[in-house]
Amino acid sequence: MHDDRSEQLMQPDLFQQSSELLFIDHDLGDAWIREYPQLFSLGRxxxxLRALLAQIPWQQDSIRIAGKRIPVPRLQCWMGDRGSSYGYSGIRLEPVPWQPPITAIRDKIQALGHADFNSVLLNYYRDGQDSVAWHADDEPELGTNPVIASVSLGAERKFQLRHKRDKGRDRYHMLLRNGSVLIMGKTLQNNWLHQLPKETTLRSPRINLTFRQVTRRHRT
Ligand SMILES: O=C(O)CCC(=O)C(=O)O
Ligand SMILES: [Mn+2]
Structure with missing residues (x-):
């Protein structure tokens, strides 16, 4: 008897393999973003999300503005190789050591072949009241043309980009889906700002991981 069961069983697997690696290129003219909408399955x-909510040592950081310390509207954790300390807006984050499953996420992203990373900033948006304001990840310790990989877990959130200098340029809007990964190209941080706005009716959490390469030159 011809048994075609094995063929049927293969199908979902093949689909799973290829849908993971599907990508969409967003062309912003002088920068690009490659989006893998489902690098991680919804189940994974x-x-x-559940593992990271429970095990990451989340902390409330604050920034210094006009001599005052203002808490940032999200919880954070900086993780990475020893010595990859990182600073912005008067915060200096010392890395906690790599831990699974972050290393597994990092390895899967590095296998895409865009860049290698020695650190990651984790952000925990407890609900839609948490956010990140307009900024570019252009700190000197990231070098002049950083490639940054951004992983989204949990609630879908809006992501907005606007040009740094050309005020006439349209804003670019994206949705950050559960299980998606953005590879932010070499020139994005030089030319564009990004933000994650508040979404006041949203009640569910999201975690974002931005993998970065901190250069040795600036390590403390
Ligand atoms: O949560 C996000 O998707 C973006 C986070 C971000 O821009 C950052 O941490 O630099
Ligand atoms: Mn950023």
């Missing part, structure tokens, strides 16, 4: 993304 939910499992990672």
């Amino acid at each position: 993304a939910d499992e990672l």
